Amino acid sequence: MRCNGVTWVSPFWGQLVRDHSEGQSMAQRPWRRTGMKPPAPAAVGVLLALALLALMHLPPAPHHSLLPLPAASPPGPPRAAAAALSGGQAYGRRLPVPRTHRRRQAPARSRRRRGTDRDAPPWLSADDLQKMRLLSRGQVVSKARVPAHGQVLRVGLRAAGDAKGDVSSASPEDCQDGRCGLIKRPGDLYEVLAFHLDRVLGLNRSLPAVARRFSSRLLPYSYTDGALRPIIWWAPDLQHLEDANNDQNSCALGWLQYQEMLQPRRPMLVARDAPCSSIPHSEWSRLALFDFLLQVHDRLDRYCCGFQPDPSEPCVEEMLHDKCRNPAELVLVHILVRRSAPSRLVFIDNAGRPQHPEDKLNFRLLQGIDSFPAAAVATLRSGRLQSLLLDSLRLDRELWESQGGAEGLRPLLHTIDRRAQILLRHIQQHNLTVFEESPP
Template sequence: MKPPAPAAVGVLLALALLALIHLPPPPDHSLLPLPASSPPGPPREAAAALRLERDTPPWLSADDLQKMWLLSSGQVISKTRVPAHGQIMRVRLRAVGDATGDAKEDVLAASPEGDCQDGRCGLIKRPGDLYEVLAFHLDRVLGLNRSLPAVARRFTSRLLPYSYTDGALRPIIWWAPDLQHLEDANNDQNSCALGWLQYQEMLQPHRPMPVARDAPCSSIPHSEWSRLALFDFLLQVHDRLDRYCCGFQPDPSEPCVEEMLHEKCRNPAELVLVHILVRRSAPSRLVFIDNAGRPQHPEEKLNFRLLQGIDSFPAAAVATLRSGRLQSLLLQSLRLDRELWESQGGAEGLRPLLRTIDRRAQILLRHIQEHDLTVFEDSPH
């Protein structure tokens, strides 16, 4: 047999490290780290890769695992503040054991522009955004595949301010280098400008005329909005489709009230959608960002406006919701994130949150049945 190519060995090493970092603990809750001075040889790499293949849920792709490994263990080699987002930091990461790219990365780290084009950056968010990690796993369990990989992590890098290294657990989200933003500085969190009334018109199943190619968001098919609505309803994410909180009575402390946005609900022509993003490499697929949602949002205030105009939902996601296995599948997936798992008290600590998501799923299924809505088969892409 020919010896394995260096690239193949590198991939196996990455998988082996990921397996050892993220696999659930043995019964005594110990984790046996690899000796730093003696990296594993091919037989041990192969064993770790086989174990990973057996234990990793099928809804997480090899690309997901690679990005999760980078986010969870990569060394922070530079940082950049994100304009207008004071508590969020973009960092460049160096993968563990990647010595070949050190010189190039050092040059990139010194450059404020263009240093994340190779996909080796992450966005460190606030501790209160930790539910973004749950949202990522929910997205993958349901087969939507529109969220960016996310893990929970504690940071120790001296490059970061103390508030980032005080031991608090924070989510770090993979930074997609080709997100498409509008050039308008006041509306740069969108790939296309879309108002609520335009959005509702797009969703009409029997429009007399098709959407013009130059109309806002015309490259985004109906099925994408269905995925987004389903996802946002389960998490109660209001900021995309209903940032004005028009679909429920908000508390006075809600940002939509403090920023006097809720008052605009009286005039639907003033309402716009936010965080409607696509990647330049896939302009017909939405990218879901800022997905922490509202796990404590009361059931009597569920925002059904998020579902307005949606007449069908993805069949695979609906089947998962109907299976009665949503909680167990999420536990299987979340177990891979050791930091999140242990910080939340494992399965028992996570169950109240997962029961909330499952309860919303049952309400959504009842909504589908009562309104005689349909499901559609997912396209291969």
């Protein structure tokens, strides 16, 4: 082929001619050794033409091997995509996982297995976490009414992994092994927040509590309608008075006796047989601080003598508020200890009043208290109370999600934080002191 006076030969055809010439010279050697005449050039040309014709009729290469991977193909090696499409198997067998991938995934599986324990803040003990798991996941195996508490059920719980038996044979007496809880009203969910506040402040006097929805057939329908309820761990050794009319106390204590006990540097020690004589001053300080932040009136001021109550308040409806005129008639309730620790108060019924107005805060709850626990006061002063409570409340997924997470809980936490600042101002104005925690 000529182009602009220059002869041009296609590379493909040039290579073919060279191969033909080399092949011809090589092919001549055996003909020389055998004494036979080499084939004529025309014959070689015919053979080449036949070979080219045969190549043209070969079947084409597989079409898909020439196509690029589709744009929607998932990233990663082809085996991974095949496993995802076939439920973990490809081409009839399970795909092996590379050793490096197994090592990299092992910690993640371990984290999922440990779950709450690994992420739990340090103020929640191993015992707290164990009881929270029992309350949130335990199977209901028995139920019993609590006298004088119509909307409260005590239930026996079986932890996951326990040997299964006949549920119908379980009885409330099984609560002596510490595997029971009190299911309370949906309106008492504030008790769960109170438990976390108690632990964040380092008081450690409240019983573990979680939020839960129930579906057990042993429970009445009103308990299984999907409403979120608090369930509080039942302490089997709570000490109750034998008096049926005053069984919510470990000791009978009136307001005037209580104020006398709080007097500093008393000339005479309280007699050993005096009511609540085994409870030291520091316990009342913890209780007063806790109740003020939550505005729990039922223990120290069930008559609402420290503020002007609304007509809808139970203390008004039950005509208790009228007794404020005669302090000798005022008594304390829910003053409880455990037989295993008679010098430590147990805080129960901690629902409090989250919406109690700031201009009606009950300072009577602080009357007679001249010092507060140093660790709790330091936490209030740190400015981190809200963030610490959020870190703790995240463990209770039912409560967290039902309240809308951090944003939904912030108004409640802000209210508690505001009360904390007011309490700190009260401590400063009255020149009150703090005390270090004694070892348990």
